[in-house]
Amino acid sequence: MVEILSAAGMRAREAAAIAGGAVTGLALMERAGAEVVAAIFEVWPELGPDLARDPAAEPRRAAVLCGPGNNGGDGFVVARLLHDLGWRVEVFLLGDPARLPPDARRNHDLWAARGPVRPYLDAGAAGAFALDPALWREDSLLVDALFGIGLTRPLRAGLAAARLSRDTEFRLPQGAPRGQVAGCRVVAVDIPSGLCADTGRVLRAPDLPTDWAPFTADLTVTFHAPKIGHLTAEGPAHCGRLVVRPIGL
Ligand SMILES: NC(=O)C1=CN([C@@H]2O[C@H](COP(=O)(O)OP(=O)(O)OC[C@H]3O[C@@H](n4cnc5c(N)ncnc54)[C@H](O)[C@@H]3O)[C@@H](O)[C@H]2O)[C@@H](O)CC1
Ligand SMILES: [K+]
Numbered sequence: 603m604v605e606i607l608s609a610a611g612m613r614a615r616e617a618a619a620i621a622g623g624a625v626t627g628l629a630l631m632e633r634a635g636a637e638v639v640a641a642i643f644e645v646w647p648e649l650g651p652d653l654a655r656d657p658a659a660e661p662r663r664a665a666v667l668c669g670p671g672n673n674g675g676d677g678f679v680v681a682r683l684l685h686d687l688g689w690r691v692e693v694f695l696l697g698d699p700a701r702l703p704p705d706a707r708r709n710h711d712l713w714a715a716r717g718p719v720r721p722y723l724d725a726g727a728a729g730a731f732a733l734d735p736a737l738w739r740e741d742s743l744l745v746d747a748l749f750g751i752g753l754t755r756p757l758r759a760g761l762a763a764a765r766l767s768r769d770t771e772f773r774l775p776q777g778a779p780r781g782q783v784a785g786c787r788v789v790a791v792d793i794p795s796g797l798c799a800d801t802g803r804v805l806r807a808p809d810l811p812t813d814w815a816p817f818t819a820d821l822t823v824t825f826h827a828p829k830i831g832h833l834t835a836e837g838p839a840h841c842g843r844l845v846v847r848p849i850g851l
Pocket of ligand 1: 630669671673676792825
């Protein structure tokens with residue numbers, strides 16, 4: 603029988619493994635990020651490390667959106683691994699690096715030795731996350747690592763920022779279209795940000811525009827077991843292809 607977990611159930615698994623000394627949180631995060639990258643290449647082998655690729659060819663591109671918790675930490679791992687495979691990676695952080703939890707902070711710092719961390723939102727600005735649509739292609743990746751199973755409060759308008767899905771425009775929070783990103787592939791780390799892992803519903807604050815939706819992923823890579831939110835309510839419409847990968851729990 604397939605095991606389906608709540609957020610609390612997943613946390614209990616992780617906590618038991620860490621408390622039993624079988625693994626550290628940092629090792630779990632490294633595995634989670636590595637499994638996301640492995641799943642990307644498994645689902646889209648045409649994106650995989652290709653030693654025969656023309657060294658003069660333009661590198662593939664990824665934008666990684668990292669949130670303020672350990673989901674963001676997974677994102678920093680993904681960014682580092684793709685970078686080290688020769689991808690051109692842009693990283694955006696929602697929040698203050700100094701307030702990241704320790705494992706996420708460690709992976710932030712490992713990334714920061716490789717490239718800049720740009721703000722996902724600018725104080726007072728409509729939104730800092732913006733990519734030049736001309737540079738984004740069908741083999742580019744947008745990695746959504748803003749929130750995972752730790753999304754506990756309703757999303758407010760200011761945080762909802764850009765919405766992006768394949769073949770649609772991406773928008774700033776106020777809804778102004780910013781351009782087309784033709785065919786860019788969207789990968790959600792653990793769960794598309796904005797969905798509650800226990801209900802599959804978007805956690806909406808009253809000020810969230812009614813037409814706002816979480817990133818619609820082409821691929822969602824979750825860890826150990828599917829969560830209730832992947833399979834119910836608004837979950838299936840936002841997850842795209844759901845891949846469950848082991849992380850050693
Ligand atoms: N050891 C671990 O706990 C592991 C966690 N992993 C990853 O970590 C994730 C869980 O990490 P966390 O528990 O840190 O949770 P998240 O990273 O999902 O989110 C928590 C952060 O989001 C903030 N937040 C919650 N709701 C918000 C809202 N509406 N608006 C703004 N901010 C909000 C919280 O204040 C907190 O800073 C998993 O989904 C998975 O991706 C994996 O790395 C495997 C190991
Ligand atoms: K996510």
